[in-house]
Amino acid sequence: MNVLSTFFKALVPFVVFVVYKLVQRAWRLHPLKRIPGPPSASFVTGNFSQWFGDGAIEFRKAMSERYGRVIGLNGLLGAKILAISDPLALQDILVKYHVDVFDEAKYFLEFNRVAIGPGLLASSGQHHRKQRKLLNPAFSTANIRRLVPTLQSITVHLQEILRSELGNGAKELDMSEYLGRLALESISQAGMGHSFRSLEGNDAGYGAALKSFVPAAARLHVWRLFLPYVTQTFPPTLLRFVAENVPWRAVRAVVEISDTMHVTTKEIWAQKKALYTRDGDKVMAGHGIDWKDIMSILIKANLEAPEADRLPDDELLAQMTTFLLAGTDTTSTALCRILHVLALHQDAQEKLREELATVAGEYGKVEHDTLRDLPYLEAVCRETLRLYPPAPLVQRDAQEDHILPLAHAIADVDGELVTEIFVPRGATVLVNIEGVNRDPGIWGPDAMEWRPERWLSPLPNSVADARVPGIYANTLTFLGGTRACIGYMFAQLEMKVVLSQLLSSFRFALPEREIIWRQGAIITPSVKGSDSNRPQLPLRVTLVK
Numbered sequence: 001m002n003v004l005s006t007f008f009k010a011l012v013p014f015v016v017f018v019v020y021k022l023v024q025r026a027w028r029l030h031p032l033k034r035i036p037g038p039p040s041a042s043f044v045t046g047n048f049s050q051w052f053g054d055g056a057i058e059f060r061k062a063m064s065e066r067y068g069r070v071i072g073l074n075g076l077l078g079a080k081i082l083a084i085s086d087p088l089a090l091q092d093i094l095v096k097y098h099v100d101v102f103d104e105a106k107y108f109l110e111f112n113r114v115a116i117g118p119g120l121l122a123s124s125g126q127h128h129r130k131q132r133k134l135l136n137p138a139f140s141t142a143n144i145r146r147l148v149p150t151l152q153s154i155t156v157h158l159q160e161i162l163r164s165e166l167g168n169g170a171k172e173l174d175m176s177e178y179l180g181r182l183a184l185e186s187i188s189q190a191g192m193g194h195s196f197r198s199l200e201g202n203d204a205g206y207g208a209a210l211k212s213f214v215p216a217a218a219r220l221h222v223w224r225l226f227l228p229y230v231t232q233t234f235p236p237t238l239l240r241f242v243a244e245n246v247p248w249r250a251v252r253a254v255v256e257i258s259d260t261m262h263v264t265t266k267e268i269w270a271q272k273k274a275l276y277t278r279d280g281d282k283v284m285a286g287h288g289i290d291w292k293d294i295m296s297i298l299i300k301a302n303l304e305a306p307e308a309d310r311l312p313d314d315e316l317l318a319q320m321t322t323f324l325l326a327g328t329d330t331t332s333t334a335l336c337r338i339l340h341v342l343a344l345h346q347d348a349q350e351k352l353r354e355e356l357a358t359v360a361g362e363y364g365k366v367e368h369d370t371l372r373d374l375p376y377l378e379a380v381c382r383e384t385l386r387l388y389p390p391a392p393l394v395q396r397d398a399q400e401d402h403i404l405p406l407a408h409a410i411a412d413v414d415g416e417l418v419t420e421i422f423v424p425r426g427a428t429v430l431v432n433i434e435g436v437n438r439d440p441g442i443w444g445p446d447a448m449e450w451r452p453e454r455w456l457s458p459l460p461n462s463v464a465d466a467r468v469p470g471i472y473a474n475t476l477t478f479l480g481g482t483r484a485c486i487g488y489m490f491a492q493l494e495m496k497v498v499l500s501q502l503l504s505s506f507r508f509a510l511p512e513r514e515i516i517w518r519q520g521a522i523i524t525p526s527v528k529g530s531d532s533n534r535p536q537l538p539l540r541v542t543l544v545k
């Protein structure tokens with residue numbers, strides 16, 4: 001108890017220091033007040049709850065329509081924030097000045113370092129580049145392609161589970177639950193060559209920890225902002241002791257979850273590394289381990305890399321949980337969205353099924369190259385990921401003063417046209433992924449419509465002219481620049497494998513209850529009126545005759 005009371009006493013000057021820093025920051029960000037945006041809803045949290053809380057999806061849409069490509073929002077304690085979808089400004093933020101000026105927020109990196117370990121989501125600048133240099137080749141087309149049989153057999157397993165649920169009739173099934181389990185099984189087998197038996201509904205250990213990580217982290221949302229100050233001020237052993245004993249369930253939950261994930265990945269890692277170090281390439285042939293997975297590829301790549309490019313074990317180990325965290329809910333919610341739109345657009349669902357029927361084998365399996373080249377499947381995936389990006393925003397913080405150029409002039413609060421914006425050091429910019437993907441100036445007047453056909457004929461010139469700095473289909477869904485999604489090819493492949501097999505076997509239709517979409521860390525499906533935080537996508541499922 002003594003340690004705790006000393007800690008809380010030491011906290012007083014610390015809190016004063018933090019408040020001073022916040023006020024100083026709000027003052028420095030004063031120039032951003034010239035950018036028009038909605039009035040603040042609260043002095044303490046500004047527009048945060050409107051932008052990220054219930055009703056956020058509609059609020060953001062209304063703000064983009066009203067204020068356009070640069071929106072001046074209110075953040076914590078009156079600090080100004082910009083939400084940006086101007087492609088030229090985004091070139092600066094994501095590509096040109098990413099390493100020197102605009103990086104992930106410090107609190108985000110620090111929280112991930114403490115909770116997940118020193119992986120991609122915890123590293124910045126040149127160090128982040130070094131990690132990507134070693135990791136990128138593991139996600140090459142050739143390596144991802146070798147994972148097709150793994151993904152297909154996981155989907156066959158799901159097909160069998162759904163068939164036995166249905167018997168001979170139709171049934172309402174929560175597809176979010178099944179797709180969540182499938183996404184976890186896919187990334188754990190592809191990422192670590194390990195099954196957590198998620199499809200069987202195994203809800204213990206690593207799988208459970210992974211599922212509860214994001215909600216647990218979200219409960220600490222505002223408090224996470226102070227973490228960089230806390231870790232700079234107090235030694236790690238004291239912080240660990242406090243975190244384990246503090247009467248605050250959310251903190252203790254994060255500690256427990258983080259320990260479970262760390263211990264599990266470490267065991268799998270140690271086993272594989274020992275085998276590889278002993279037997280080298282010969283090990284690929286056996287030991288009952290699937291050596292096609294990303295972890296095995298990385299163990300080999302790291303041991304063979306020149307000394308200067310190698311990463312320490314703890315950094316490689318942390319990537320495993322990073323991949324699983326970043327690749328599970330994003331992919332499952334994207335798949336949920338596709339099934340939902342196909343349930344809304346039965347004609348499109350039928351057209352896709354017809355395209356698949358010409359090429360699908362047993363269980364609806366399609367060869368990799370054929371799957372990649374199916375035009376309507378590609379169009380459905382692109383259009384859904386354009387209109388409904390699972391992660392609609394990401395945050396970047398300016399490390400230095402910077403002048404952002406704009407492709408399209410905006411009027412400031414006095415109605416004066418400006419073609420560049422002064423962004424002071426410490427300012428937060430939100431990369432408005434959704435804003436870019438839905439911009440009628442880029443996509444045309446039907447930008448808000450779900451119309452896969454747009455991808456089957458040449459896109460308007462405005463799409464190429466906009467020079468969106470994204471890695472996927474002129475959108476920002478998987479972002480762009482050095483921090484672009486490392487798993488984007490894997491995610492696309494997984495989505496196509498799953499869709500081809502599920503649509504060959506099942507029809508999906510809307511339930512009686514209304515499905516709505518909610519903003520959390522990512523956008524997830526729910527049922528109107530439900531107070532559950534768990535994603536839900538009840539669809540009426542029938543067997544295809």
Ligand code: HEM
Nearest residue numbers: 120323326327330331334391394478479483485486487491
């Ligand atoms: C439809 C599915 C997916 C979407 C929409 C998506 C989207 C994104 C976005 C927007 C970012 C940038 C985040 C930021 O900078 O703050 C990102 C980063 C990342 N994604 Fe994905 N992702 C998906 C699937 C995956 C998969 C399957 C993996 C598995 C490996 C993955 C691994 C990562 C990692 C590790 C990063 C951090 C990259 C870095 O900082 O260098 N993602 N993703």
